[in-house]
Amino acid sequence: MNKNKPKFKQIIEAAVEVIAENGYHASQVSKIAKKAGVADGTIYLYFTNKEDILVSLFEEKMGQFIDQIANSIHKKQNASEKLFTLIEMHFRQLADDHHLAIVTQLELRQSNKDLRLKINNVLKPYLAVIDHLILEGIEEKLFREDLNLPLVRQMIFGTLDEIVTNWVMKDQKYDLLDQASQVHTLLVNGLSMK
Amino acid sequence: MNKNKPKFKQIIEAAVEVIAENGYHASQVSKIAKKAGVADGTIYLYFTNKEDILVSLFEEKMGQFIDQIANSIHKKQNASEKLFTLIEMHFRQLADDHHLAIVTQLELRQSNKDLRLKINNVLKPYLAVIDHLILEGIEEKLFREDLNLPLVRQMIFGTLDEIVTNWVMKDQKYDLLDQASQVHTLLVNGLSMK
Amino acid sequence: MNKNKPKFKQIIEAAVEVIAENGYHASQVSKIAKKAGVADGTIYLYFTNKEDILVSLFEEKMGQFIDQIANSIHKKQNASEKLFTLIEMHFRQLADDHHLAIVTQLELRQSNKDLRLKINNVLKPYLAVIDHLILEGIEEKLFREDLNLPLVRQMIFGTLDEIVTNWVMKDQKYDLLDQASQVHTLLVNGLSMK
Amino acid sequence: MNKNKPKFKQIIEAAVEVIAENGYHASQVSKIAKKAGVADGTIYLYFTNKEDILVSLFEEKMGQFIDQIANSIHKKQNASEKLFTLIEMHFRQLADDHHLAIVTQLELRQSNKDLRLKINNVLKPYLAVIDHLILEGIEEKLFREDLNLPLVRQMIFGTLDEIVTNWVMKDQKYDLLDQASQVHTLLVNGLSMK
DNA sequence: AATGAATGAGAATTCATTCAT
DNA sequence: CATGAATGAATTCTCATTCAT
Structure with missing residues (x-):
């Protein structure tokens, strides 16, 4: 093959x-x-064609990206720790590969709708990992049981993605990993006072 | 002119x-x-050229978009209500104009880096509105005082943007506005149990 | 009119x-x-159209150009003096109007065949002046009687035109009029030793 | 290459x-x-682009044109014969290739200033050949020693160019080569009686 | 006479993909 | 397996000219 x-x-x-x-x-x-x-x-x-290079690129790189995150999460005890690890690994892997960060956050988004649908398919396992994590948190009574799963997933992914994109657009000048802890707190506790 | x-x-x-x-x-x-x-x-x-049509389109539409949100927020009493209104208005305006939703969430993102930088400039007033709202919440002791402003802004915008994009990619089949309340709760209270 | x-x-x-x-x-x-x-x-x-501006420009300017030369020549006694005056006036008028020199020597030549044919028509009275001068020289026995009229005319005009064009292309840096006398000698006596 | x-x-x-x-x-x-x-x-x-076709065309054709003339001249004994050969070859080559004559005398002159400067560069070796010939004539005491080199070169080239252009504009109806001898006499002896 | 907003035809160049070697 | 020369479709923008006012 x-x-x-x-x-x-x-x-x-x-x-x-x-x-x-x-x-x-x-x-x-x-x-x-x-x-x-x-x-x-x-x-x-x-x-088969140019688009196939890009889809394959994304599959290859995202496959590793997701595997790394899934493996790291697996070792953690509870949903909160798992979420922290997911955030940290998400940031770390892109911070460690500047080229990849530029390509996934900026360049590949310029592709047409077709290609973006295929890219979304590649992302599905990652979103499944997030879903799984959320459900686990609910079972553990760490998270509220009335959470709307797709919505929470979109919040988590949307937040991480926006943060990484901002960092890339600012030319990766600051340390992305420094933000992991605060992002974790924000997602878990929201904006409210305790 | x-x-x-x-x-x-x-x-x-x-x-x-x-x-x-x-x-x-x-x-x-x-x-x-x-x-x-x-x-x-x-x-x-x-x-002046084709790109200028797109930038002008975004300026024109986003100008109205932001003005509407800013006006609606202005009337609200506290930061929590303001955030709810912002979410609702963000969703409502895109739900009310399907064409615009497709253009801003999917099509305009295919533009090159140059155009995207210009588009980001147009978004700045919106991000300023969000910043203002967050600071107000902190002053009102509704929000935690240790919030990292850019990070919170990125969470809010990233969440809303991802939710709208998912809705557009699913062909706008469900009611986006139905989600406003839950999104508000998520952002304010996070994932945690009370 | x-x-x-x-x-x-x-x-x-x-x-x-x-x-x-x-x-x-x-x-x-x-x-x-x-x-x-x-x-x-x-x-x-x-x-009537853009081409007409250019043709009219040439008619207007060349009309004056030729009139000036014809008048000046008229006062001279013999063909040799007339030729000298023609050369001097040709050079002087272009040296005195830098814009016109650029337009006639460089810019108007970029026009298409049609326009150039019309421009050639405008030049005909000038060529007639040259022809007349040559015939006069022959009658006066100053010039050889076996001269081929069109050929001599082309030599005279081609020489003057090439000299002016070179001067314009060299950004009119040197004094064109300084050359009149030598050009006159060259045309009258050729390259030979006496 | x-x-x-x-x-x-x-x-x-x-x-x-x-x-x-x-x-x-x-x-x-x-x-x-x-x-x-x-x-x-x-x-x-x-x-590299359309202009490059035209410059290359001119380089290619003028290169051959000049080589032919340089070679033919080389065999001749004195400057006068060399000048005659140059005139004859100049005329012959353009008379033999009607298309080329139209292109070089009429069409390529419609190009913009940039292209014309490049074309002038291609012509430089030809002008050098002419210069060389004149200097030789002076050394041989055939030509006057007080000749102004650039001016004589411009007279020779301007005369030949104008004659060929007239012939092309008259649709190449008469035999250009018939004129070589008279042009030679004109350039060498000028207009004067012996 | 004068205006100037509107018209719309026309052409150089790029680049993903193929296929004979 | 690998090559790379050749293909040819596809699109923005300019500017001379018109004509309703």
Whole structure:
């Protein structure tokens, strides 16, 4: 299968770099091929078209991203700790890979509706992890039982995503991880006084 | 000034419709001109280029959007009510204008970095309204005093934006306004049991 | 008749300035109108189209140019002196009007074949003056009698034109008139030793 | 290197034909591509843009033109014979290629200042050949020693150019080469009686 | 006579994808 | 498997000219 051949990953890594450096619209297939050290035509032996490179990039990177988070969460005792770990891992992984952060937060969003639907599919396992975490919190009586699951998921994901995007747009100048604890508190306790 | 001439608004309305119906990338200037009932060249008497149509569209629509919210909030007594009103008005205005919702949540995000920076500028007054509301809540001792202002702002905006985007991507099938109350509770009280 | 109305000349003067300053292709009708202090539409009350402005400009300016030369020559005694005067006047008039020199030597040549044919027509009286001068020289036995009239005319005009064009392309940095005497000698005596 | 690939010359030949037949402004890239039997995009594998086609055309054709003249001159004994050969070769080459004559004398002059400066650069070696010839004539005591080199060069080139242009504008109806001898006499002996 | 808002035709260039070698 | 030369569809913007006022 193509996915395990070295050139597959080679092309994906090249795509991340090229997109991070040049932006989505200036990232021609020929530029990615050059950076990957292959001929233009070779790209099409591993990917059906340009969109497939981007979807595969997202699958590959998000797969690892989600696995890392799922693994780390697994070890934690309760929903609150799990949420903290999820936030921390979400931030840490993007803070550790600046190119990837630019690509996922800014560049890939310039894709058309079709591609964005496929990207959403890739995100589903992550959203499932969040859902699971919320349900666990409810069972543990840490979270309120009347929580609207999709809404809470959207709040959590929307908050994290917006925070990371702001950080990327500010050129990643401050330390994203410093914010994990406060974000955790905000999500768990909201804005209210105790 | 061009902005007050009828054709300026006429072209913007046409642009919203065309983009909502055809998608960002399939919205040629000639299509917008045709829908607006003017010649292609007339577009360029009112806008410097295609990007300027989109920025102006966003300025025009978001200006009204923000004014409406600011006005409604103004009448409310405390920060909690104001936040509720902000959520409700945010949802209501997009729910009332399906085309606009599609354009702002999906299509305009496909624009390049340059345009997105301009769009962010247009959003600043809205973010200022949110900031103001948070500070008021803190003064009223409704909200915790240790709140990190940018972070809270990002949570609120990120949450609302993600919820609206999900609703648009689900083809606006359910009633967005029904969620306002629950979102308000979530933001104010977080996930915790009382 | 339009030609004697003040706006006719006003527009032509504006055209010379605009073309000299902006170049042929960047000289839109609207720019000429603005410089002339009239509305775009007004141009079309005095000229049938843009080409007509340029032809009229050339007619107007070349008419004066040729009249000046013809008058000056008339006073001279023999063909050699007349040729010298023609050269001197040709150079002087262009050296005295830098804008006109740029327009006639560089910018107007970028026009299409049609316009150039019309411009050639305007030049015919000048070429007739040259022809006349040559014939006079032959009659006076100053010039050889076996001269091929069109060829000599082309040599004289081609030489003067090339010299002026080189001077304009070198940004009119040196004194064109200084060359008149040498050019006269060259044309009369050729390259040979006496 | 692209310049030696067959398609490079193929496209240039097509450009000469298309421009000669349709005129400079009606010579779209797609027309040239069609005549050359390649796709529009292929043009841009060999030329950076449309202007580059024209500059390359001129370089290619003038390069040969000048080489031919330089070679022919080289064999001649004295400056007078060399000048005659230069005139004859100048005329012959343009008379032998009607399309090229139209393109160089009429169409390419409609280009903008930028392109014309580049074209002038291509002409420099030709002007150097002329300069060399004049200096040789002076050394041989055939030509006067007080000749102003740039001025003489401009007279020679201006004369030849004007004669060829007149011939092209008269639709190349008469035999250009017939004039070589008379032009030579004119340049060498001027207008004077012996 | 004068205005100037409106018109709409027209063309260079890019780049994802193919396929003969 | 790999190559890379060739393809060709697709779109913004300019500006000479008109005509209702």
